[in-house]
Amino acid sequence: MALNKDIIQKQLYEGYGIKNAVIDSVGAEGFQAKVIFLHTEDGKYVSKWFIPSKPNNELYVSSRMDFVRFLSDNNISVPHVVPTLKGDYYYKLDGSDFLYLTIYPFLEGKVLFDVVEEEGVFSDFVEALAYLHSVSRKYAISSSEVFAPPMDISQTIHDMNKLFLKRLEENTLGLSQDQKEALSLLWGKSLTSMLELEKDATTFEQNLPINGDLSLADVLVGDSIRFLDFDMVKLGDPIEDIAKLVVHWIVSKSMNANDIIVLIDRILEVYTTKLYQLDSSVSQSITSDFLRKMVLFLYWRTLYVFLVEPDDMELRKKFLNLLVDYSPHAPQLVSSLVN
Numbered sequence: 241m242a243l244n245k246d247i248i249q250k251q252l253y254e255g256y257g258i259k260n261a262v263i264d265s266v267g268a269e270g271f272q273a274k275v276i277f278l279h280t281e282d283g284k285y286v287s288k289w290f291i292p293s294k295p296n297n298e299l300y301v302s303s304r305m306d307f308v309r310f311l312s313d314n315n316i317s318v319p320h321v322v323p324t325l326k327g328d329y330y331y332k333l334d335g336s337d338f339l340y341l342t343i344y345p346f347l348e349g350k351v352l353f354d355v356v357e358e359e360g361v362f363s364d365f366v367e368a369l370a371y372l373h374s375v376s377r378k379y380a381i382s383s384s385e386v387f388a389p390p391m392d393i394s395q396t397i398h399d400m401n402k403l404f405l406k407r408l409e410e411n412t413l414g415l416s417q418d419q420k421e422a423l424s425l426l427w428g429k430s431l432t433s434m435l436e437l438e439k440d441a442t443t444f445e446q447n448l449p450i451n452g453d454l455s456l457a458d459v460l461v462g463d464s465i466r467f468l469d470f471d472m473v474k475l476g477d478p479i480e481d482i483a484k485l486v487v488h489w490i491v492s493k494s495m496n497a498n499d500i501i502v503l504i505d506r507i508l509e510v511y512t513t514k515l516y517q518l519d520s521s522v523s524q525s526i527t528s529d530f531l532r533k534m535v536l537f538l539y540w541r542t543l544y545v546f547l548v549e550p551d552d553m554e555l556r557k558k559f560l561n562l563l564v565d566y567s568p569h570a571p572q573l574v575s576s577l578v579n
Contacts, residue, residue, distance in 0.1 A: 243289065248276065251341060252287070255324050255331035258343075261285075273471055277346065284346030286319065288471070290330075290339055298332070301340045303385040304473050305329040307449055314375045317368075317464040319344035347468070349460030353492065361461055363510050368465035369454075370514035373478040376449050377522065381475075387449060388474035393533075397540050445477045454481045455488040479530065482507060483537030504534060 245263065252258040258280055267275035273288040290301055309329065311318050321329045322343040331341045355361050381387070411420060451458075452472035460466040486507070490500060508530055515522060 243274070243276075248278075248287075251331070251333055252278075252343075255333075255341060256322065256343060257325050258285075279346075285322070286344045286346055288342050288344075289333075290341070298340070299386040301330050301342070303387055304470055305342065306385065307379060307473055308470050310379055311372065311375060311467075311470075314378070316372050316375055317466040318470070319347055319466075319468060347460055347462070347466055349462030349466055351457060352459035352461055352465075353456035355461050356456060356489075362506065365459060365461070365465050366507055366510040367514040368467075369481070370511045371518060372467060373448070373450070373481070374515060374518040374522070376478070377519070379449055381447065381449070388452065388472070390447070390475040390477070391480070393477075393480075393537065393540060400540065400544070447475055448478060449473055450476045450478055450481045452476070452481070454485045456485070456492060457488075477533065477537075479533045480537055482511070483534055483540075486534075487538060508534075 248263065249261055252261050261278045261280050264277040264279055264284070267277070273290045276287045276289065278285050278287060305321055306329075308318050308321060312320060322345065323329060324331045329342065333339055333341055352361070352365060356365065408420060450473070451467065451470060452474040453469065458467065458469040460468060486500075486504065489503065493499075512530065
């Protein structure tokens with residue numbers, strides 16, 4: 241049974257004792273869940289209705305809830321999960337196409353995307369991200385918990401690169417001949433650089449829970465930096481979080497090559513300085529390999545945009561223009577990041 245007003249109100253009342261909920265808006269349905277914003281006389285809430293998209297779905301949802309509560313207990317500003325009438329942190333649904341429901345209080349604040357360039361915001365955010373990752377390292381994953389497995393970045397790049405070159409040769413990416421030639425030239429140079437980087441960037445953290453889908457739209461700036469969305473929590477390297485964020489930054493802010501270099505340098509300086517203050521033993525290993533791994537993850541995300549999101553023509557145009565724009569500077573870019 242699909243969601244409608246009656247189903248939503250019934251589940252909220254039976255699971256949480258919430259009466260007379262008014263639906264304010266419905267967010268886009270993502271890979272994991274549909275988001276519905278609502279309010280009652282007691283306040284505003286964000287409800288997430290999870291889709292049965294994974295095996296061990298209940299364990300997957302409960303594992304994420306446990307991790308978010310751990311972050312909250314360690315002074316990471318995340319939405320507090322509203323407990324059900326039975327004291328659980330997710331509610332198993334009945335009579336709906338959705339399997340589980342979680343509810344959070346609505347948090348006030350400015351979206352990071354809109355204010356990241358304001359004085360002090362950038363540094364505050366990057367320091368908060370470093371603190372989040374330092375706390376994640378302390379999380380003891382039990383044998384009963386289920387997270388998405390870590391990515392083999394080297395193998396993933398090789399597999400996606402083969403597919404990309406195949407589609408480029410077949411010209412199924414919708415490119416003009418000039419675009420195809422420019423991209424082929426850039427990709428040849430980039431792949432050579434990536435193969436060299438792989439030899440040096442071999443130490444990846446595998447068992448650290450990371451956000452998995454971090455973007456400028458999923459962080460609020462208020463009296464603290466608030467991380468909103470942990471629906472895609474997975475095991476992996478924290479630099480994967482940073483790389484996804486940088487790719488989102490590049491696309492949304494239409495950055496050129498020099499801006500990208502400056503951005504990554506700023507992130508490196510603030511992130512590693514804060515990490516060193518929190519845990520000097522971790523910081524040294526992260527700093528030495530940070531840039532090499534960063535380039536690998538950025539390369540992977542670029543491939544991802546072209547191969548996994550083929551219908552988003554506007555996004556692909558931005559990436560294509562970016563790549564072609566800095567292709568004459570490719571040696572400078574790689575040299576600046578690696579040396």
